[in-house]
Every structure is written in structure tokens, then in C-alpha cells.
């Protein structure tokens with residue numbers, strides 16, 4: 407297979423400036439991640455430890471195989487909102503007994519582990535990943551249930567969490583609940599809906615209503631253990647399959663449950679390292695997204711042996727398509743070369759996606775697009791029709807898609823290049839990347855033109871001073887809302903990653919996704 411070469415000059419000033427800007431974004435990311443890892447803050451963490459309990463990340467570490475990687479998902483959920491960064495729950499994919507599993511761990515140090523709207527979205531996304539990739543789901547439960555002041559936002563949609571849990575079970579995807587503490591009301595249905603349950607002695611408290619509510623409702627006076635302790639559920643109600651002596655014992659028992667799911671193990675594959683170092687990835691994209699860069703420079707640093715068999719290189723050259731492999735998994739790649747997509751690029755993409763479907767090859771989308779070309783020449787040439795063709799191919803493709811936003815993702819280009827709404831199995835973002843309906847200046851400019859025309863139609867004098875203020879404010883707002891951290895906070899991706907980790911992250915995901923189904927009909931030549 408042809409091997410990519412590189413024209414990068416790591417000593418040049420452009421590279422150095424780009425690298426500096428990327429490192430600044432990475433510092434911001436690290437600060438957000440620190441907030442998430444800090445849970446509810448020192449006071450609540452110390453209190454939790456003083457009770458002899460482990461933090462969610464400590465529980466995960468003891469659950470997964472020693473020295474195995476843990477791919478944390480949506481770690482900065484709720485960033486930039488009124489809710490704590492991380493959304494009181496840790497989710498990710500870890501290897502347990504050699505089997506990749508989705509792990510969901512409540513963080514009891516954050517408002518008692520109570521579930522807010524972002525916790526709900528994050529947990530649901532983890533469940534979706536378990537379903538689509540057929541991965542066992544392990545819930546590490548300790549939660550005060552619904553965040554009560556926010557109940558209006560979560561009570562009704564929250565039912566989906568229980569629906570999805572039992573649907574996993576119906577699809578023969580194993581589910582395990584390990585209960586470390588409180589699981590009241592809705593929380594009680596997590597073990598209730600799981601295939602296997604493990605309760606920690608003298609710690610697990612699983613009931614529809616705690617003692618105070620029972621007293622109010624029925625007048626009965628009862629203690630926690632009698633109402634919902636591990637021993638009671640193991641001997642009387644039958645809700646607990648196993649009683650653990652302590653937290654470590656519970657995690658050992660959970661590993662024992664997973665050991666029975668032998669047929670869930672992935673096939674291991676290996677591939678040669680790229681010929682160029684991953685460190686260079688920091689300096690390839692400019693902080694100014696208008697400065698184009700060649701995605702082949704990226705591919706040379708993430709594909710096995712830097713080998714890339716480009717498809718139709720001379721046609722629709724603003725989109726690079728071709729075949730390669732990552733950690734031994736064969737992939738098709740679609741990567742924007744110069745931001746804009748024209749008709750030829752859209753048609754080439756559709757043909758390439760069909761080819762991948764005919765061979766059951768997963769697709770990797772490297773997004774760096776400002777959208778489809780506008781203007782009368784292109785409208786007359788059928789740009790809507792051709793964009794729709796590409797979007798149709800992406801939407802109906804049956805092979806797994808993985809998307810990385812490495813720069814711009816604007817307008818319908820976000821859709822054609824498999825944005826979040828097109829349900830790629832995983833979507834990660836580089837810290838420099840931005841996404842919005844259009845760029846801030848363009849959006850403010852469009853609003854200004856519309857307002858000016860409205861004023862003219864009414865025969866009014868347009869207020870230029872007010873226009874300048876409006877443009878400034880809109881540009882500032884859209885700029886903020888386009889940033890990677892803002893979008894990740896709203897769960898529009900599965901996490902912001904260090905560009906240097908791209909090959910590792912893609913390799914881990916490819917080990918999980920399988921090949922999907924092959925196409926039902928032949929490839930259309932466009």
C-alpha cells in the first residue's frame with residue numbers, strides 16, 4: 407500500500423504558533439477535567455473516605471483489569487452550565503476479565519450522587535454505546551436518585567433509563583448492578599432491571615421509599631436494614647444475587663459475573679506504528695480555522711505504517727477518501743482538505759460510503775468543513791441535490807462510523823461529515839475544533855443584513871450604532887457557543903481529546919464496533 411510522506415516543518419514559525427495555541431486549549435481542557443475528577447470537592451470527598459468508602463474512579467480502577475486502558479466518555483458533561491462539571495456520574499469503557507464493558511459509576515460526593523438532566527443524558531449515552539456495540543453494562547450504584555429541585559426536568563424523561571436497561575437484557579447484552587450505598591425510589595430499579603446484582607453488606611440501601619417517607623405514608627416505623635439492606639434483599643426479597651462483605655469484595659464478585667460472558671471478548675489485532683510521531687499533531691491545525699491544512703499530514707500520524715490507499719484522488723479533491731488501517735483494523739477515511747464541499751466531493755463521498763458498505767469496512771470521518779458551497783453557479787449545478795445525496799449515504803450507511811472533529815464543522819457539512827445527529831458510534835473533538843450553524847462573523851452579518859432590509863421596508867433609518875453593538879454581541883456569543891468545551895459540556899460529543907491520543911482512541915473504538923452489516927444493493931457510480 408502507498409506510504410504517506412510529510413511536508414511538515416516542525417521548526418517553522420507557523421507550526422510553533424499552532425502548537426502553542428493547541429497547548430493553551432489543552433490547559434483549559436485539563437482544568438475542566440480536574441474539576442470533574444474533584445467530584446463534590448474536598449469536604450465531601452474527605453467525608454466519603456472517612457466513611458470507609460471508595461470514590462467512583464477508585465471503584466472503576468479496582469474493577470478493570472490491571473494496567474488496561476479506560477476510555478472515559480463525556481468527562482466534562484455539564485461544563486459551562488449551573489451543574490457540576492462531570493454531572494455527578496463517571497462513564498466509560500473498561501476491560502474487565504479481558505472483555506470491554508461500559509461502566510457507569512455514580513459519584514456520591516456530588517449532591518449525594520443525585521441525577522440531574524446532564525447526568526441523565528450522560529448515562530443514556532453510555533447505555534446507547536452498550537447497545538450499539540453489544541458491550542456488557544456494569545452500574546456502580548450509589549445515588550440519592552433524582553436531583554429533587556430539578557425533578558421537572560428529569561422525572562418523565564428519566565424513565566427511559568430503566569426502559570433501556572431492560573432492553574439491553576432483552577437483546578442478550580448482560581447488565582450487572584453493584585450497589586454500594588443508597589439506591590432509593592427510581593434508583594432501586596437499576597438493580598431491579600439488571601441481570602446480576604451484588605449488594606454490599608450493611609451499606610446497600612435499596613427501597614422504594616426510605617424510613618421517613620414510609621412513616622409518613624403508612625405510619626410504620628422501620629430501620630434502613632429491615633427496609634432495604636443487603637441481608638434482607640439476599641434472604642427475603644431475592645433482589646440481591648450476591649452479598650459482598652465490603653466494596654472490594656463487591657468488585658471482585660462483579661469481575662466473577664463478567665467472567666461468564668466469554669463470547670463478548672473482542673478479537674485482538676495489531677498494526678505497525680505510523681512512520682511519523684504523534685507529537686506533530688499539536689502543530690498541524692492553526693488556531694485560525696480559516697488556515698487550511700492537509701489531512702494527509704494527520705493520517706500519516708494515525709494510520710498503521712502511514713499507509714494510505716487514496717480513492718479517486720483527482721476527483722473532488724477538497725475531500726480526501728481512501729483506505730488504511732488503525733491498530734490492525736481496516737478503515738475507510740473521509741477527510742476534508744479545503745473546508746468547502748462541492749458537488750464532486752459530495753458525489754465522491756456517496757460512492758465511497760457505498761464501497762465501504764459493500765465490504766463491511768468501518769468509516770472514519772475527519773471533519774474540517776465550512777459546509778457546502780453556496781452561490782448561483784453551485785445552486786444551478788445542483789449542490790442541494792448532491793449534498794442530500796451525501797447526507798443520504800451517511801444516514802443510511804450500515805457500517806460503524808467514527809467521527810473526529812479536527813477543526814471546523816459548520817453548516818450542513820456537519821451533517822454530511824457524520825455529525826452527532828447522524829449517530830456515529832463514537833464522536834470525539836480536538837480542543838481547537840469549533841462547530842455551529844455558521845461562523846460568528848457570517849451569522850452576525852446575516853442578522854445585520856436581515857435587520858437592515860426590514861428597516862428599509864418600513865421606511866426607517868437603520869441605526870448603525872445599534873447594528874455594531876448587535877454584531878459584536880452576537881459574534882461573541884456564537885464564538886463561545888462554538889467552542890469544543892462548550893459543546894462537550896452539552897454532550898454533543900463523547901469527549902474532547904488530546905490530538906496525540908487520536909490513534910489510541912480510534913484503535914480502542916474500532917476494537918469495539920465490529921464491522922456492521924453489508925449493503926443491500928450495488929454501488930452507484932456518481
Ligand code: COA
Nearest residue numbers: 516517518520549550551552553554555588590591592616
Ligand atoms: N436531590 C438533591 N439534592 C440531594 C439529593 C437529592 N435527591 N440527595 C442528596 N442531596 C444533597 C443534600 O441536600 C446535601 O446537600 P448539602 O451538602 O448542600 O446540604 C448533599 O446532597 C449531600 O447529602 P447528604 O445527605 O449530606 O449525604 P449523605 O451521603 O449523608 O446521604 C443520601 C446521601 C442520598 C442517602 C441522602 O442525601 C438522601 O437520603 N437523599 C434523598 C434520597 C431520596 O429520597 N431520593 C428520592 C429520589 S426519587
